[in-house]
Amino acid sequence: MSVRLHRRTVWVAVVLVVLCFAVVLASLLSGNYPIGMSDVFRALGGHGTLQQRYFVNDVRLPRVLVALLVGAALAVSGALFQSLSANPLGSPDIVGFNNGAAAGALVCILLLKDSSLAATGIGAVAGGGVVAVLIYLLSYRGGVRGYRLILVGVGVSALLSAGIAYLLSRANLNEMLNAQIWLVGSLNGRSWEHAWILLAVLVVVLPCAFLLSKPLLTLELGPDSATSLGLPVGAVRRRAITVSVLLSAVAIVCAGPISFVALAAPQVAKRLARSVGPSLSISALSGGFLLAFADLVAQRLIPGSQLPVGVTTLVLGGLYLGWLLVGEMRRGRA
Numbered sequence: 001m002s003v004r005l006h007r008r009t010v011w012v013a014v015v016l017v018v019l020c021f022a023v024v025l026a027s028l029l030s031g032n033y034p035i036g037m038s039d040v041f042r043a044l045g046g047h048g049t050l051q052q053r054y055f056v057n058d059v060r061l062p063r064v065l066v067a068l069l070v071g072a073a074l075a076v077s078g079a080l081f082q083s084l085s086a087n088p089l090g091s092p093d094i095v096g097f098n099n100g101a102a103a104g105a106l107v108c109i110l111l112l113k114d115s116s117l118a119a120t121g122i123g124a125v126a127g128g129g130v131v132a133v134l135i136y137l138l139s140y141r142g143g144v145r146g147y148r149l150i151l152v153g154v155g156v157s158a159l160l161s162a163g164i165a166y167l168l169s170r171a172n173l174n175e176m177l178n179a180q181i182w183l184v185g186s187l188n189g190r191s192w193e194h195a196w197i198l199l200a201v202l203v204v205v206l207p208c209a210f211l212l213s214k215p216l217l218t219l220e221l222g223p224d225s226a227t228s229l230g231l232p233v234g235a236v237r238r239r240a241i242t243v244s245v246l247l248s249a250v251a252i253v254c255a256g257p258i259s260f261v262a263l264a265a266p267q268v269a270k271r272l273a274r275s276v277g278p279s280l281s282i283s284a285l286s287g288g289f290l291l292a293f294a295d296l297v298a299q300r301l302i303p304g305s306q307l308p309v310g311v312t313t314l315v316l317g318g319l320y321l322g323w324l325l326v327g328e329m330r331r332g333r334a
Helices: 002-029 037-044 050-085 097-111 117-138 146-169 173-184 192-211 213-219 223-228 233-255 261-273 280-300 309-333
Strands: none
Touching (some): 002 037, 002 280, 050 280, 117 146, 117 233, 146 173, 173 309, 213 223, 223 233, 261 280, 261 309, 280 309
């Protein structure tokens, strides 16, 4: 059984890698300035015209790479929290981590008037961390339970939404418009600086996430059973929340609080791989592909205009929630 599942996981990973390469190629080829495939490869090699090299190497390639990396970060963050809460609706954007990180970044942008990546990064990590600690403490009553963690998180998220609305009301018109676009989630203007920051953080944090796979799988047996097997349940939960917050915070800094990728990608990965526990590698590939594909659709859906990618993910997320609800209703009648 384990060999069959392992082979299936490998094949699913291969297919997702191919799909990611396909969406990268499509992103490099298409746009208001169309470039042929041979010209794309020449530009990647440092040849071709100045315009071709600019659009391929400085505009389109960093944008699609940021989409892949942000999608992977959000998906792994969501997979960790869904496994921790034992609930398919548990994800950083539902329970308030994303709103906390967004509020911290907006404090830097709107109140401190510092929109640099360093400042917003510190603000996002601080905001997400404070909210994570608050949710953990409020839900700790004889031990943290998944459903309680989600309920407390939803309440805290609602309060943070009110706080974000207050921050926007204090901003001038231009700041408010820019902040609103950022809050939806956008990849417009993303550069190599964003890609390198994401890559550096993921190289450090993702191995920590993968080390938590087996402990979280044991934790899914229930806290009592996991404790009897010698698992330090409290420590595992705190580590998983810390890694989840770091991943969602760096994604928010580089692309804004994009919704539903962290919610949907882990469930898509679990169904593709038919795995019992959190399939983090498949989740990362699924999240990267979903966000890169959503951004490609957002760029090309309306000719001459580019939608924020968060609009596309909201639509896809709404369809996913509807599908999830129908599935739950069918299981309830079965």
